[in-house]
Amino acid sequence: MRTPKKSALRPTSRPADRRGDDEIWPRVTRELADDLSFDAPGRDRAGKPPFDEVARLREAGLPALLTPPGAGGRGADWRAGCAVIREISAADSSIGELLAHHYVLAWSARFLGGGEPPAPGASSHTAFEDGTAREGLLLGGGMEPTGTSGPESPATDIGRELSLTPTRGGHVLHGRRSFGSGVTVADRLVVGARCTETGNVLVVLVDPADPAVFVEAAAERVGQRLAGAGTVTFDQVRVDARRILGTLPRDEHAVAPFTTLAPLALRLLLVHVGLGIAEGALAEARDVSRATLAAPAALARVGAPDHTPGPEDPYLLLAYGELATAAHAAAAVVERATDALARGLAAGRALGVEDRADIAVLVAAAEAVTSRAAVRITTRILELVDTTAPADAPGGGPGFDRFWRNARALTAHSSPTHRLRDIGDHYLHGTRPGLRLLA
Incomplete structure (x- = not known):
């Protein structure tokens, strides 16, 4: 087991003692990341539902980071x-993915409101957000289309496997679908289902403890094993009107531009997960290479001198130089997309179609660049660690495959080819990405 970068102890201050300022959250997050990285290989091998990891997130106060101040909310912005x-x-990309889905779902009522202020007497998105923060809830589920993964998935595909039948006092939810993150440990599920009467998609809040809800954990996965993936069966679940977070009309042209930022927000957060995988793998491999090359035995190994890396080995330096540059380049593109999305979210109902299209293009560029960089870096890292670390080196070799597996699992359903085609069409012809709920 490798030595953690900092203390392996979990943060001891209570979430109620923290404020959402620019100074405290980087430190809190760094402490939690060090804690998670300390036992990440063992937890990945065990592949158990991430109940302990969720408890660590709650202890650090991170699930409430993006909710408004008051009632436990932190009020940080999307850049944070x-x-x-x-x-x-x-440190642990599965937990990063789990938290990414939670952040977008925690804003689901706000997205569905299209950035409009609530009507007099109507329940506002802040009531849902405050309740989530006050009760310390972790959200799972998703509003994305089922059965498709490409960029052409229309909003009308959402909830295809789930239906809501109107009844006195609410609706009855029925169906079955799989989710990639969070459902095995979520306190509440946010799901989209088609109303059998109107054809619109209603996004509803469901308690997984309901006896008519059955959650099955996904079978052993290649990567992202601790993300809480699973399949949920809803067997005639009663959903009252208070649990409806919003409506998506059948006509995608009637969807407000602000609402269509929801999928872009999720995609960008998952890009940050991929970038984190690349940077984490590169940093850990660097630490192992440094320790190995500094050991007296490294320069005295039996074998041909031409194949024994030393402190000045030009091929090793070249490899790290190329990989570090790839990570820096991806980070630059991701930061630009992050700034654009943050501005779009701040614009609210004033966001225009052209502005949304520009954000979509930048997010697509970030996806294309980062997915390729993450796979390339994590693949090459396996070769570098195998080259520079002897079999009995503490922390060397074993466990590094998780970065590659996680990168492959995260990017398997996001084709850079589709993203690059859309970017090229926008650049050459000025074509706007469609205002689908999920582009």
Whole structure:
């Protein structure tokens, strides 16, 4: 087991003692990341539902980071949220993905409101957000289309496997679908289902403890094993009107531009997960290489001198130089997309179609660059660690495959080809990405 960068102790201050300022959250996140990285290889091998990891997130106060101040909310902005996801993912990308989905779902009522202020007497998105923060809830589920993964998935595909039948006092939810993150440990589920009467998609809040809700953990996964993936069966679950967070009309052109930022927010947060994987793998490999090359035995190994790396080995330096540059380049593109999304979210109902299109293009560019960089870096890291670390080196070799597996699992359903095609169409012809709920 490798030595943690800092203390392996968990933060001891209570969430109620913290405020959402720019100074405290980087330190809190760094402490939690060090804690997670300390036992990440063992937890990855065990592959158990991440109940303990969720408890660590709660102890650090991170689930409430993006909710408004008051009632336990922290009030940090999306730039801070992205930074948290990136740092946590460098230590344990499964937990980064889990938290990323939670952040977007915690804003689901706000997204569905299209940035409009609540009507007099109507329940506002802040009531949902405050309740989530006050009760310390972790959200799982998703509003994304089921059965598709490409960028052409229309909003009308949402809830295809789930239906809501109107009844006195509410609706009845029925169906079954799989989710990639959070459902095995979530306190509440946020899901989209089609109303059998109107054809609109209603996004509802469901308690997984309901006896008519059945959650099955996903079978052993190649990567992202601790993200809480699973399949949920809803067997005639009663959903009263108070649990409806919002409506998505059948006509995608009637969806407000602000609402269509929801999928872009999730995609960008997952890009930060991928960037965190790349940076975490690179940093850990560097630490192992440094320790190995500094050991007296490293220069006295039996074998051909041409194949024994030393402190000045040009091929090793070249490899790290190329990988570090790839990570820096991806980070630059991701930061630009992050700034654009933060401005779009701040614009609210004033966000225009052209502004949303520009954000979509930048997010697509960040996805294309980062997915390739993450796979390349984590693949090459396996070779570097195998080259520079002897079999009995503490922390060397074993466990590094998790970065590659996690990168592959995270990017498997996001094709850079589709993203690059859309970027090229926008650049050459000025074509706007469609105002789908999930582009």
